[in-house]
Amino acid sequence: MIEDKNQQRTSLENLGEFGLIDHLTKNFDIKHKSTVKGIGDDAAVLDFKSKKIVVTTDLLIENVHFDLSYMPLKHLGYKAIMVNLSDVFAMNANATQVTVSIAVSNRFSLEALEDLYAGIETAAKIYNIDVVGGDTTSSTTGLIISVTAIGELNEEDIVYRNGAKPNDLLVVTGDLGAAYMGLQVLEREKEVFKVNPQNQPDLDLYSYIIERQLKPEARQDIVKLLKDLDVKPTSMIDISDGLSSEIIHICKQSKVGCDLYENKIPLDPQVISTCEEFKIDSTTIALNGGEDYELLMTISQEDFPKIKANPNLTVIGFITEESRGMHLVTRGESRIPLIAKGWNSLSDQE
Amino acid sequence: MIEDKNQQRTSLENLGEFGLIDHLTKNFDIKHKSTVKGIGDDAAVLDFKSKKIVVTTDLLIENVHFDLSYMPLKHLGYKAIMVNLSDVFAMNANATQVTVSIAVSNRFSLEALEDLYAGIETAAKIYNIDVVGGDTTSSTTGLIISVTAIGELNEEDIVYRNGAKPNDLLVVTGDLGAAYMGLQVLEREKEVFKVNPQNQPDLDLYSYIIERQLKPEARQDIVKLLKDLDVKPTSMIDISDGLSSEIIHICKQSKVGCDLYENKIPLDPQVISTCEEFKIDSTTIALNGGEDYELLMTISQEDFPKIKANPNLTVIGFITEESRGMHLVTRGESRIPLIAKGWNSLSDQE
Incomplete structure (x- = not known):
């Protein structure tokens, strides 16, 4: 193809x-x-x-x-x-x-x-x-x-997964869900190709999300940026299985809860438009899509002034006491429990 | 089975x-x-x-x-x-x-x-x-x-593959060819089992060579032994693809030749008897069988007194100038060039 x-x-x-x-x-x-x-x-x-x-x-x-x-x-x-x-x-x-x-x-x-x-x-x-x-x-x-x-x-x-503290900010790099939507477009084109091998797909509309699937970049720049900003996260994890499952890893290992704000999750316009085209909810994709290879971290509130102007870092929520649980705060302001659907390669298999 | x-x-x-x-x-x-x-x-x-x-x-x-x-x-x-x-x-x-x-x-x-x-x-x-x-x-x-x-x-x-010098002794641990012959016995029993699943094979005669195939041991003891004997080999390699190909690795990387003596190659009696049963030449098996996980090393002649009484170490030849080439000296005292048939998992595939 x-x-x-x-x-x-x-x-x-x-x-x-x-x-x-x-x-x-x-x-x-x-x-x-x-x-x-x-x-x-x-x-x-x-x-x-x-x-x-x-x-x-x-x-x-x-x-x-x-x-x-x-x-x-x-x-x-x-x-x-x-x-x-x-x-x-x-x-x-x-x-x-x-x-x-x-x-x-x-x-x-x-x-x-x-x-x-x-x-x-x-x-x-x-x-x-x-x-x-x-x-x-x-x-x-x-x-x-x-x-x-x-x-x-x-x-x-060294930054482990287990250092998050209540009131820390939940911060993510880049944007989420693009790699998964790129995969959906490629899978669709593969089916079209099977029916009509002469078809030349026009993938310009999907260039960003396809690149995120086929040629992701690991965030070496963020390690340097954090050093330059003099910020040491209290915990960090890479987003390979979807935001939701990575947040749960940090919360469980740190023995804390969190509030994640749906309206703060960074999405590229191509992700939003492709989700609309595929009639999928973009928040679901950002939470569970996987393969983003962005970094999720928690940062002490004291460090907020150092990161607030940076376009690479988005505050998407904050850490709470463990007893408060892990929640997504929706655009409609209801609090629903976070679940790790993730990208599970073992159950995905059949 | x-x-x-x-x-x-x-x-x-x-x-x-x-x-x-x-x-x-x-x-x-x-x-x-x-x-x-x-x-x-x-x-x-x-x-x-x-x-x-x-x-x-x-x-x-x-x-x-x-x-x-x-x-x-x-x-x-x-x-x-x-x-x-x-x-x-x-x-x-x-x-x-x-x-x-x-x-x-x-x-x-x-x-x-x-x-x-x-x-x-x-x-x-x-x-x-x-x-x-x-x-x-x-x-x-x-x-x-x-x-x-x-x-x-x-x-x-640190002992690399490239430090062998002319006149060094070529030394091997344990014995060779057993894992390969164990595999031949297991393959034969598998064929018998296909024809007659009720057949209970008597594998006592082959216990050593089957164990060498199914449960090999890596020579951690040799690293300690060499330290205790105060011997640092001039080069070392593990025998995974057969003696012949490992000797050639050492000789090529050290830019030397060697004379390997057929009658010095250590063989377990079960290897000899099983080779006779299978009508295979035991030297060929020791040279090319693979999966022995013994260590092949070169040792300076000065260190010979330290190793000569040790049952774990067998001198099987010596290193020569590169121009002399790499040879097997047969029991009949003819010198034939060493070839790396080895265990080549890529060409073995078909």
Whole structure:
């Protein structure tokens, strides 16, 4: 559909595992002093001296997390890195290294994997991270990508999920729901394409939401911004499963409640118009859509003057005592309990 | 075949991703001071102070790396950890943490995953490592396990693949080829079982080689032994793809050649008898069989007195100038070039 299928096609079989790793990673350079040894031994060797390190990992499975009929491989490589960096930034850390393992079936050509790694390389360049290891193996079916990301920070900068206090402000970066609505548009176009392969879709109206789905950016800029503003959040989490489930994580781990204001949730105009077109409630999408990769944090009221003028940060509610519970305050001013529908990849499966 | 199929069966669908992770990891305790924060946030937080850290990762895919018709899930969980720890020990490091991600289809029950995690927990206990993170997601087909292992060591203790020097001794731990022959026996029994499911196989004759396949141990003891003997290898690698391909890795990266003596390669009597039964040459199996998870190292001749009496270490050859090439010296004293057939999971696929 989007991908150009008329490419040269080199079979993987004769290249072998060692040749393949060497080939795919030969352009990857080392940027960090903390990377003592990258790809090429039994393990990478890292040196963080007095810094703390953070480690996070995610698995991406074809036809569960992505659909190659509309996800170009280069974008997929980029997104696989973003998904993991987002978790590093949610600790308020600086991302430094990743390992990338892939399993592929023989239906993938060398050129296809080169596209995937071009996306990984682009992400590594833009986000200044070293690719220090990985594993390349065969799969009996689709494509599987496993990324582990490592970051560094000083002890005093670590932000956990469990530090929110009553009266803290609930703050979110960027806008929400776009990635999910982008997915709805792509799914609809896939169905149209099945019926009429000659149809050339005009997706200009949906450019922002499709980009949010296919090429999300992790909020490295926010970690720097918070430092520049001299604000340390009391808690932080990245929004991968939808705002609602992430708020619940923070509240449960911090033993607090919250009031979230529906009319404060930041939505892009394209999300609003596409929700109208699909006859879906935009608040439901922002709460449960997932894959936004924005950051949700709580900030002490004292820090409000430092953040109030910043277009990247939106106050969407405040933290309460645990006994008050977790609520959405609707536009009609009724208080309804927050539920984590989230994006549950296990129950989504059937 | 080996696994007990008559178990309680709780469906994964209603449990959800968060419930599943919590449930499976609730018994995992933290043993290392370097683990500041384990499972439960966007990322684990680690603190290695002045130590260097090593990071390695591996993907295990159902029907590529394991066959559940004879691999009990508990053993599989154990083996998934061993495969990664082996790489940590091959750097001469102390393994400290792992992350474990799994993707499962709905054909797996909660009880099946509990078995898998029981194996992971057993490995973590015995090898004194902390499970600090992971991801649990659905798969459209089989079981996928991705493990990242982390270890620590002092800078002066790091052993790379590239430090072998001419006249160094080529030394291997344990014995070789058993895991591969264990696999051959299990594959044969699987075929017998297909024809006659009532057949109760007598596998006593093959107990050692089957255990080497189903429940390998990574050589943590060797890292300690080398320290106790005050021996630092000049190079080291773990034997996952077969002796031949690992020797070639060391020689290529160290820019040296080698003479490997066929009559010195350590073989267990069960490997020899099973090779005879299967009419396979045991040297070929030791060279190319794979999955031994022993360590191959090069040691300076000066250190020979320290290792010569040790039953865990066998001298199998010596390093030569690069121009001499890499050779196997056969029992008949002819010198034939070493070739890396190895265990190539990409070309093995078809």
